[in-house]
Amino acid sequence: xxxxxxxxxxxxxxxxxxxxxxxxxxxxxxxxxxxxxxxxxxxxxxxxxxxxxxxxxxxxxxxxxxxxxxxxxxxxxxxxxxxxxxxxxxxxxxxxxxxxxxxxxxxxxxxxxxxxxxxxxxxxxxxxxxxxxxxxxxxxxxxxxxxxxxxxxxxxxxxxxxxxxxx
Numbered sequence: 001x002x003x004x005x006x007x008x009x010x011x012x013x014x015x016x017x018x019x020x021x022x023x024x025x026x027x028x029x030x031x032x033x034x035x036x037x038x039x040x041x042x043x044x045x046x047x048x049x050x051x052x053x054x055x056x057x058x059x060x061x062x063x064x065x066x067x068x069x070x071x072x073x074x075x076x077x078x079x080x081x082x083x084x085x086x087x088x089x090x091x092x093x094x095x096x097x098x099x100x101x102x103x104x105x106x107x108x109x110x111x112x113x114x115x116x117x118x119x120x121x122x123x124x125x126x127x128x129x130x131x132x133x134x135x136x137x138x139x140x141x142x143x144x145x146x147x148x149x150x151x152x153x154x155x156x157x158x159x160x161x162x163x164x165x166x167x
Contacts, residue, residue, distance in 0.1 A: 003071035003099030004166050007079045007092055008150075009143060010106030011135040012121050013113040015153025019106055020080040023159055032076060037067060039081030056132075057088075064092035071099055076166065084134035086141045102165045104158065105146040110135050112152075 006023065008016040020036045027034040042063065060083050067077040083089050093101040113135070114122040121133055131137035147165055150158035 003068070003074075003096060004102070005067045005071050005077045005079060005092065005096050005099070006102045006104060006162055006166075007067075007081070007083070007089055008104045008106055009081070009083050009089060009146075010108060010150075011110060011113045011140055012082060012133060013117050013119070014106040014108035015150070015155075016080040016082070016106045018153025019104070019150055019155065019158060020078040022153070023162055024078055026159055026163065027076060033074060034076040034078055035070060036078045036080060037063065037070075039063065039079070039083075056084075060088040061091065064088075064095040067092060068095040068097065068099075071096060082134050082140070084138055084140045086144065089143065100166060102148060102162060103143050103146040104148040104150055104162065105143045106150045106152065107142070108152050 006020075008020050010016050017036075017038050017040070020038070024034050024036050039059075043059065060081070063079065063081060063083075067079050071077045079092070083092070089103055093103070117123065122136060125131035125133035125136040134140040148158050148161045
């Protein structure tokens with residue numbers, strides 16, 4: 001099996017983690033080794049709570065390197081992380097070197113993300129002049145040519161498309 005990273009990108013609260021966990025459950029049921037690297041969970045574990053440009057850049061570089069390292073061990077790595085700049089995601093693709101990289105755009109409208117906002121991120125960002133939330137205070141650059149476009153976190157067609165891409 002070749003190295004594989006599936007990177008779920010989209011606005012905060014778009015359904016990235018939900019979809020990554022659905023794909024993980026599907027792979028587990030079919031006997032395929034996979035792991036979910038959730039950006040929010042990793043930030044908590046590593047105590048990286050700053051979202052300034054330099055900190056964000058360092059975080060996504062480290063996340064890309066970790067994903068590549070695990071992928072080259074034969075594990076399908078499912079990364080659920082906004083990575084608001086295309087450059088971040090292209091760097092992750094390049095870090096994999098030899099292997100399969102699947103960019104999944106969880107394409108959920110900003111209004112829907114704000115409406116379901118379980119962590120209150122958008123409400124806080126709207127009241128903060130110096131907010132760092134992608135889609136509100138920081139630009140989110142959607143992928144130019146994602147391998148898969150998902151309609152939220154419960155898109156079963158996207159799960160099938162990801163499986164098809166990985167063979």
